[in-house]
Amino acid sequence: MADISLGGEPRAVDGIQSSYMAQVQRRRLYGGLTLLIFVVLMAAGFNVADSRNAGGFWDGLHQIGDYPAEVLSEAWEKRADLPGLIAKYFPALVETINIAAVSTLIGAIGGLFLSLLGTRGLAKWPRLIPLFRRISDIMRAVPEIVIALVLIFVLGGGPVPAIIAIAIHTAGALGKMFSEVAENADLKPVEGLASTGATWSQRMLLGVLPQVAPNYLSYSLLRFEINIRASAILGFVGAGGIGYELRNAMGWGAGRFDDAAAIFILLFGTIVFFDQVSSRYRNRLTEGQGQ
């Protein structure tokens, strides 16, 4: 048994070789067909999209650099004003970041409850798990901008509609991510706490949260980054913040491309800054536990 057969029966090897070759041929055939179908669908889909396009993809392609070139050249001519403009738009940036921070916080709390109530083994009312899951699906499915537009119509422009819109979407998205983490949590501490007569909220607070907190925080920080972008975009529809200023500045022919450049610099710097900070914290939370 410990011996290695060096010769073996040549026929057996031939059989294995030919059956494996047949398998390889089949796999290559399937792979080639899949590739062919993919290429055909891509080409057909592109042609349909291009024919319905108002301008035409190929006609517009060479103009793709025109707008950035104009912004850059105009901003370069008035480069002396840039520091002043950056200072001018900084309060608007703070407003955008505040919208993102508040909505992330509210959304994370909402997501926490949705996730705990919608996870098998943890839910307070197991029969209602599908209900909470569908609620978080709906919150996730409706784009922020749609909720914001409706709310601006009802409540008027400003940061509050943006906060509510982003918080709703965040709660749905984080509820999904959180419940995936919670599914993998160890249920033994929960059972131990239940044996002492602890209530549901005590069991969750002491038995589940310590296990999942690093992952929850890490997802929330990721969401915060996404929400900064979302809150800047919502400014376009009148929710205040730096997005509103950007929309006013970036229109063609308004002669305010230096303002637009300053806002782009601020946005880019902010996103890089928070990306760096949060990735550092996320690494610490997920890898460097207990150090």
Next chain:
Amino acid sequence: MLTIDALSKRFGENTAVDAANISVDKPTMIGIIGRSGAGKSTLLRMVNRLSDASSGTITFEGEEISALRGAAKRDWQSRCAMIFQQFNLVPRMDVVSNVLHGTLNKRSTFATMFNLYPQSDIHKAIEILDRLGIAEQAPKRAEALSGGQQQRVAIARALMQDPKIILADEPIASLDPMNAQVVMQALRRIHEEDGRMVIANLHTLDTARRYCDRVIGMRDGRIVFDGTPEQLTTGVARDIYGAGADFSEAATSTEIETLDRAEVREAEAYV
């Protein structure tokens, strides 16, 4: 043939390998022994160029290996196969594909993506598997195999590279005694029949004694012994392992036969 000259590896404050000198003039089966953390793995990984040396040189047949970069370095890695303790196969791919990975250095990424290995290579891979006694496992996924079988697939991948040197980093540390014997015999046969150089890190003395022509002992990054298995006395072994007088070779044995020896029974009586 292979010359390692004053090779060192430092990780910050720690020195993992401290000025190692090894010279090999003909294909030999070499066993490197020592405690865990003695620098055995680091040494092998530097020879394969998986990690870079802090100082010193490695020369193979007149070519300075330690200075190679880019494609030349990968070409060296294809000539110097490595076998790992945890096998390091791709678990979800079938056995033959894993063996064919030995030819990756000669294939473009495009050909690899569409699984376009030549028929001759596929046949050769199955012949190598047959030589190692696991041809029947060819179409299975690597993860479905037992540890001993997976290690033989890893050896087959190494042989597919048609290397001059085979480096084996603790090849049997994850295996039971029976499979350990099969794997060590396979390595020995490759050495004897193909004339390839084999350098194996081993954690048990008797394996090194039984299968190797030359034994190198490492302790705290330094080479403290280099000689034939006969020169490796119990006293030398105690030095290598930093053990006291209660050290017995049989106590570290993974061979089945040694279990019958009286001294093991005594050792077990102490425990």
